Amino acid sequence: MGPKKGPGAPRPSGDEAPTCCGCRFPLLLALLQLALGIAVTVVGFLMASISPSLLVRDTPYWAGIIVCLVAYLGLFMLCVSYQVDERTCLQFAMKVLYFLLSALGLMVCVLAAAFATHHLVQLTQLSCEPMLDACQCKLPSSEALSRSFVYRDVSDCTSITSTLKFFFLAQMVLNLLCGLVCLLACFVMWKHRYQVFYVGVKMCPQTASEGQQQKV
Template identity: 55%
Template sequence: MGQGQKGFKDKKGSKRRDDSPPPEDGDKCRVCRFPLLVALLQLLLGVAVTAMAFLTLAISPSLLARETPHWAGIILCLVSILGFILYCINYQPDERSSLQFIVKLLYFILCTTGLVISVLVVAFAGHHHSQTSSLICEQEGGDCMCVLDQDDPIARTFIYEDVSDCESVTGTLPFYFLIQIMLNLAQALVCAVGTFIMWKHRYQVFFSGLQISSPSTQKWQKV
């Protein structure tokens, strides 16, 4: 009878222990917290945005920095490199490593910054695409003189230096701006995903493994 009761208690105890949530897989959590795919996408998009910006700059050296946003691509490349570093750092629970905490904080801040910068670039590129699509240009020597309205005597004149053919301003340049819009939209989306993953890991509710027993119910303490 004693052995039967003991066996019943063991079964009951093991059943109670089985109700607890299984421990998280360290490797799986590491991939979730430091997604390799996000860092790879950030690197590829950063290189693409930078390359497209220099192609745009090749049309005319007089283009402004907001028209050739190579700086946005370079920043995203730095973010991706930081993501690779974060992926390679040995994971320790509860952020007990100061290096791990600092890199995670920097990655979160830079992802947020990359998101804001990408949205700004989309706004600039959209404005310039609309503007260059409406330009009326004439070749004058080695420069291209453009206006929005030929009938307006006080209309603003846009001068594109070292342009051999105005077709590159009225045709190629708007196409490049359209590509910049698409690339930076994708870049903003990837940065938003990286920011969300870091925020969710830091503030999501999870089971701590501590159990509070009561006569009627059993509750899991959440932290």
């Protein structure tokens, strides 16, 4: 009698579940980095257009630009021919560079979120008064020379403070999400390099000679 065929019978090696070609690299992380980087950049330039007196640290479009560059590198990695265990110098170099840039993006996003949080807390304590085409705000202090903020090219103090509160809150949330995605990208690259980390299932059955499942 031949081998028993049925639901419980072992599957031949040629029918093992494979991996999709697009799952060689976590595409979703790169797309998330690109979307969040663009959002941070757009919000940063919108903040810079409100008042020219805002500092560069308060308009963190630079954080979004860095994350966008990291995302473009991640997407470009899809164009590199996949080799198991990084057998090509280009593939290895791009993975190392993507890991380092993702770590840089994480630090930059955390820094931008910290600046936005600090300025948001200060806005809740400021007392503002209009002066010509600007708005002068001061922190409550018993000292005569307390720190003051001047927002130029502004007609209404109430509108500028409320708008900035919204933008700073948006920057804080977006940069925290962006930093979280960069951290996850670093974890995926580390997991792929030093531990077994499989992604997806194969679109075509493997032969017995190609039975080893590909990694990310």
